[in-house]
Structure formats: C-alpha cells, structure tokens
Amino acid sequence: MSAIDVPSNGVTPDFRILPVGDTAISVEFGDSISRETNQKVLDLAAGIEAAGISGIVETAATFRSLLVMRDPTQISFEALARAISAIPRKTTLRGTAARTWRIPVCYDRAVAEDIEEVAARVGVSSDEFASIHASVAHHVYMLGFLPGQPYLGDLPERISLPRRLAPRAKVAAGSVGIAMRMTCVFPRESPCGLNVVGRTPAPLSARALDGAPSLAPGDGVRFRPITLGEFERLAGEASAGASILELEAPAPSVQAT
Amino acid sequence: MTPALRVLNPGPHSSLQDLGRPGYQRMGVARGGALDGLGARAANALVGNRAGTGVVECILAGFAFALEAEGARVAFFGGRAPVRVRSSTRRDIGPAEVGRTMKLSRGDVVEVGTISSSSTLYMAVEGGFRVAPRLGSVSTDLRGGFGGFEGRLIKAGDLLPLALDDVPDAETMVLQGVDLAVPGKLRVVEGPQAGHFSIVERDRFFSSTYALASSSNRMAAKLVGPVLAHAGGFNIVSDGMVPGSIQVPGDGSPIVLRSESQTTGGYPKIGVVISADLPALGRAPVGAALSFERVSMAQAEAAAREFAALARSLPDRVVPARERDVAALLSTANLISGVVDASA
Incomplete structure (x- = not known):
C-alpha cells in the first residue's frame, strides 16, 4: 500500500495520505515542525468536521499530520482518501480562532529540578530564564502520550537545549519540561527525558477527563510565574477541585501574512 | 446494601x-x-x-x-x-x-x-x-x-x-462456534512509515518469527527476534498511533501497540496489525510465537467486515x-x- 500524493494547486503535492492499518489514515503535511504546517493540520481537521463524512470515528491532530480514524466497515480507504482530497482548503487567519490559556508555573528550584543547570547552560540566571519562558506566546501543537498532555512551541532559540542524556524515571505531576524548541507539561507523574524547569498546580488531565473546557491544539498558552508559596496555595485549591487554568480575554485578531 | x-x-x-x-x-x-x-x-x-x-x-x-x-x-x-x-x-x-x-x-x-x-x-x-x-x-x-x-x-x-x-x-447457556485460539500469524497492512525500511528489512520482518517478550502489557506487545535496521534515522516527528501499530525504535526490536496504546509516538511504524486480528494480538500470551503476514488494504477491510459479522452473530450462538x-x-x-x- 503506497502513499497517495495530493496536489493542492495542481502542481506541488501539499499532503500525503498514508495508510494506518484499516482503522485510520494519516494525512501528512511535510516532515518538520512549524506553526504553518500545524495550522494546515488544524484547518483540515476543521474541514473534515464540517464535511460530516460518515464512517469517520474521530480525528487527532499532531505536529505535522492529522490522524483520521475510520470504521472500515463504513468507509473504505480509497473512499476516505477521495473525500478528504475533495475538502475545500481554506486557511485560517492565524490568531482569530485560538483561545489563550494562562497557566501558573513555579520556577523555584524546589519544584524545578533542572532550572539552575538549564539556566547556567544557556547563560542566564534562573530568574531570567523564568521571565523569558513566561514571556513567550506558546502554541499548543498537539496533545498526546498521556491524557491532557500538551506539546507547546516554540521556545526561543536562546533558551533551548537538547533532551537530558539520562531520562528521569519519575517526575511529579505538573512538571514543565523543555527540550529543543518544545515545552511539555506532564499531567501525571511519569518518566521524563526533558529538562524540568517548573511545575504547575493546574490539573490539566482532570479537566480533560471531566469534559471541562481545556487545552486543545491551536490554542495559545502563557505561563504566569508564581512563587513557591503561591504554588502550594494553588495546589491546595486544585486538590479541592479548583480549575486553576484561566482563559485570557480574546486578543484582537491578527491577519496572517 | x-x-x-x-x-x-x-x-x-x-x-x-x-x-x-x-x-x-x-x-x-x-x-x-x-x-x-x-x-x-x-x-x-x-x-x-x-x-x-x-x-x-x-x-x-x-x-x-x-x-x-x-x-x-x-x-x-x-x-x-x-x-x-x-x-x-x-x-x-x-x-x-x-x-x-x-x-x-x-x-x-x-x-x-x-x-x-x-x-x-x-x-x-x-x-x-x-x-x-x-x-x-x-x-x-x-x-x-x-x-x-x-x-x-x-x-x-x-x-x-x-x-x-x-x-x-x-x-445454563454455552457459546457455540467461537474459537479464541491464538493464531501464529497476525495480518498486517504496511505503512505509514514502511518506507523507513528497505525492501530487504521489510521482507525480513514478514518472514521472521518473533516471541512475545515478558515485558509486554496492556499497552504494547514487545517482540523478541530478528532486529530490523532503519534505512535512515529512527526518529520521526511524533505522529498519531492506533492499536496494532508496529513501531521500531532505535534498537530495532519491533513493538506492537495494544488497546491501551499511547496516542502518539516518534518511531517509524513499519505496519499496522489489522483490526480483525487485534483481539488475537491482545490474547497472545508471553512467549507466544508470532509472525506477520502482509495483506492488502482490501483484504484488511474484508476481514473487518467478517469480524463485524462474527461479533453481531454472538447472541445467536448462545x-x-x-x-x-x-x-x-x-x-x-x-x-x-x-x-x-x-x-x-
């Protein structure tokens, strides 16, 4: 079974449709991570939803591809590939649809195992690192691996560094890790190869599982630095059921260039 | 009470x-x-x-x-x-x-x-x-x-x-004509990253017999047997996964995702076990000898329809x-x- 190249304008192939067994297809836009590519993925997801193709079970956006799950007894690979290729491609004006979440993060070394080492390696103080990390408008590329676990980008080049050589067997729930140009928030205690630079008291996983509004691909995220004392206070509120996550007031729309 | x-x-x-x-x-x-x-x-x-x-x-x-x-x-x-x-x-x-x-x-x-x-x-x-x-x-x-x-x-x-x-x-009721044996062969559709392996390596995978490792669990069946060489690197940009996906990490030993699969992964997937064979993959015990048979998408879809018909027929078999x-x-x-x- 070979991939199907689909030209977007009759000349240049824009995405490839790859078979993922008989229960899914992967619509792949290139092989690198960029906001532009991720936006194409999200636009196609919206287009598929609007088209209401029967036999599609769900779609799941990842960095550069859209996984489209299907019931193979309802729609064949060929029919689904054709239907997806026929979906009108429109480009969202970036900034118009996305929500921005504000997530409190404590960058104190008491809960951020690697912050001092990371700051030293990129040549800033821990406080400077925190203020740079918190000043970035992060974009939710995808959720995956564990329920409610977001992959966020893009970290400024000057504070980025590779994964840890030796992954940790365990980091605490809420750990904020960085590697390359990505930031990840671990909703549960889990093994981790990233550099842990902070911890949030926000229960990302619980919100997703309770069906409450929560982070979705395409959303924006800003981190709000908090003190260790505030972290402990908010963690207490979170365990009593508070959501901790805040939505920012919608930003004025920005035209894509 | x-x-x-x-x-x-x-x-x-x-x-x-x-x-x-x-x-x-x-x-x-x-x-x-x-x-x-x-x-x-x-x-x-x-x-x-x-x-x-x-x-x-x-x-x-x-x-x-x-x-x-x-x-x-x-x-x-x-x-x-x-x-x-x-x-x-x-x-x-x-x-x-x-x-x-x-x-x-x-x-x-x-x-x-x-x-x-x-x-x-x-x-x-x-x-x-x-x-x-x-x-x-x-x-x-x-x-x-x-x-x-x-x-x-x-x-x-x-x-x-x-x-x-x-x-x-x-x-007292019994169920007739349902066989939950573990077949030695699981059917696989190639892709989505079969192209990350040479034809020789793909043939090696489909002609080899693997044993289910004791570290297997609800998330994945780990395979012990011939290792597979990647044609290029073994890291890809993480993409979506479904149960049945056969990913090949850097050490070359294939891992078949089961029902509690992680949702994304960054290793190339040489193929995906067809949905009709996922129950057999799930029940395969540690040590089971497994091999994989390449099938076309049309064959996989026909098998899915057969499985759906079998599932629908269960109440009539009681x-x-x-x-x-x-x-x-x-x-x-x-x-x-x-x-x-x-x-x-």
Whole structure:
C-alpha cells in the first residue's frame, strides 16, 4: 500500500495520505515542525468536521499530520482518501480562532529540578530564564502520550537545549519540561527525558477527563510565574477541585501574512 | 446494601474493561478497552448483556470473589482456566467452567486459577457493574489512572458494585462456534512509515518469527527476534498511533501497540496489525510465537467486515448447555474442566 500524493494547486503535492492499518489514515503535511504546517493540520481537521463524512470515528491532530480514524466497515480507504482530497482548503487567519490559556508555573528550584543547570547552560540566571519562558506566546501543537498532555512551541532559540542524556524515571505531576524548541507539561507523574524547569498546580488531565473546557491544539498558552508559596496555595485549591487554568480575554485578531 | 462482588483475591492483573472510549484521542486519551475485544463480547453475549457492557479482564490468572447480592448470573470467556465454586447454599449449580453461565447466590465464592492457552479471561455479570463511565466508557485507563474501578487494578477487599441485586433462574447457556485460539500469524497492512525500511528489512520482518517478550502489557506487545535496521534515522516527528501499530525504535526490536496504546509516538511504524486480528494480538500470551503476514488494504477491510459479522452473530450462538452436553456425551469428550464443591 503506497502513499497517495495530493496536489493542492495542481502542481506541488501539499499532503500525503498514508495508510494506518484499516482503522485510520494519516494525512501528512511535510516532515518538520512549524506553526504553518500545524495550522494546515488544524484547518483540515476543521474541514473534515464540517464535511460530516460518515464512517469517520474521530480525528487527532499532531505536529505535522492529522490522524483520521475510520470504521472500515463504513468507509473504505480509497473512499476516505477521495473525500478528504475533495475538502475545500481554506486557511485560517492565524490568531482569530485560538483561545489563550494562562497557566501558573513555579520556577523555584524546589519544584524545578533542572532550572539552575538549564539556566547556567544557556547563560542566564534562573530568574531570567523564568521571565523569558513566561514571556513567550506558546502554541499548543498537539496533545498526546498521556491524557491532557500538551506539546507547546516554540521556545526561543536562546533558551533551548537538547533532551537530558539520562531520562528521569519519575517526575511529579505538573512538571514543565523543555527540550529543543518544545515545552511539555506532564499531567501525571511519569518518566521524563526533558529538562524540568517548573511545575504547575493546574490539573490539566482532570479537566480533560471531566469534559471541562481545556487545552486543545491551536490554542495559545502563557505561563504566569508564581512563587513557591503561591504554588502550594494553588495546589491546595486544585486538590479541592479548583480549575486553576484561566482563559485570557480574546486578543484582537491578527491577519496572517 | 448495594449489590456487589467482594474481591477476595484480585489475581495478578485484573481490571474493569469494556470496548473502549473512542473519540478522545485528540486529547491524548487512548481508546483502551479489553485487550481481547472478542472475548469480552463473548462473555457479555453469554449473560445476555449488550456487547459494550463492562467486564472484569483477568490477565495470566483469574480472581476470586464472594457474591454480596441476592443472585447473579455470571460467565467467563477466554483462555482455559480452572473455575471453582463454593456454594453457600449447597445447591447444585452444575459444572463450573469457562464458557458456561452460572447462577450464583449470596455468599457463593468463585475462584478462578491460572489461565492457559491464552493470556486473557473475561467475566461478565448479567446487568453489568454499576460504575460511572468516564468519557463514555467504564474501561480502566491504567496509564491515565482513571475509569473503571477507581482508575486502577482491582485489589483484595474491593466491592465491585453490581447493577442488579438478583436475576431470575434461567437455563445454563454455552457459546457455540467461537474459537479464541491464538493464531501464529497476525495480518498486517504496511505503512505509514514502511518506507523507513528497505525492501530487504521489510521482507525480513514478514518472514521472521518473533516471541512475545515478558515485558509486554496492556499497552504494547514487545517482540523478541530478528532486529530490523532503519534505512535512515529512527526518529520521526511524533505522529498519531492506533492499536496494532508496529513501531521500531532505535534498537530495532519491533513493538506492537495494544488497546491501551499511547496516542502518539516518534518511531517509524513499519505496519499496522489489522483490526480483525487485534483481539488475537491482545490474547497472545508471553512467549507466544508470532509472525506477520502482509495483506492488502482490501483484504484488511474484508476481514473487518467478517469480524463485524462474527461479533453481531454472538447472541445467536448462545445455546442451552444441555444441547451441547448431550452432543459431548455422544462424542465422549470431557468438557468439564472445573469442579463444584458444595461442601463449603
């Protein structure tokens, strides 16, 4: 079974449709991570939803591809590939649809195992690192691996560094890790190869599982630095059921260039 | 008092499962559900439940419980395992065995031993368990720690609440013509990253026999056998995964994702086990010899339709035990694998 190249304008192939067994297809836009590519993925997801193709079970956006799950007894690979290729491609004006979440993060070394080492390696103080990390408008590329676990980008080049050589067997729930140009928030205690630079008291996983509004691909995220004392206070509120996550007031729309 | 099963011995790995929670992969939530969806459906069919009712999934060995309800009809389906019932009322409830309904009374104790011929065994109870669905399912998501009974494996002392406090007496039923053997060959559609392996390496994969490693679990079946070389690097940009995906990490040993698959992954996937063979992948025990057969998408889709037809036919395959018992007597086969001990 070979991939199907689909030209977007009759000349240049824009995405490839790859078979993922008989229960899914992967619509792949290139092989690198960029906001532009991720936006194409999200636009196609919206287009598929609007088209209401029967036999599609769900779609799941990842960095550069859209996984489209299907019931193979309802729609064949060929029919689904054709239907997806026929979906009108429109480009969202970036900034118009996305929500921005504000997530409190404590960058104190008491809960951020690697912050001092990371700051030293990129040549800033821990406080400077925190203020740079918190000043970035992060974009939710995808959720995956564990329920409610977001992959966020893009970290400024000057504070980025590779994964840890030796992954940790365990980091605490809420750990904020960085590697390359990505930031990840671990909703549960889990093994981790990233550099842990902070911890949030926000229960990302619980919100997703309770069906409450929560982070979705395409959303924006800003981190709000908090003190260790505030972290402990908010963690207490979170365990009593508070959501901790805040939505920012919608930003004025920005035209894509 | 709430009708319940009191867990006396949970066995090595028992959890509540159903057919999973599709629709939430975009949030990083695995579809999950029974490792062997056919076994779970069959157990439910025996007691007259709809296919998606929650069941207890036991891996490697069964579990033991006491009934704390007026009456309950239960059935086990899956691998072979000794079933022992200690009747509190000294009633004769007939032979206790996998694949045969049993009507239990308050205080009856059921003990199920080591599972052979397969790794999984399912227990359905008429009416199902009274647990709140999370995201539309009562499956236990062990990685996420939610769903099922308190988001975890069951343990001794748990009271698994039942939906019904009693059921009327009815004939003992068995299921005909459903084979839960572990086939040595699983069918695979190539892709999405088959191109990350040379033709030679792909042929090596499809002509080799692998053994299921002991580190396998509900998330993945790890394979021991010929390692596969990547044509380029072994890292790709993480993309979506489904149960059945065969990813090949840097060490070249293939890993086949099972029902509780992680939702994304960054290793090339040489192929995906077809949906009709996922129940067999789920029930394959540690040490099982597995090989993989390349099939076309059209063949995979035909197999999916056949599987759907088999699943739909299960309620029609449930027949009174006496019919089969007579046939068994005539053929002198010994079908009684369990013991009823009414002396307790």
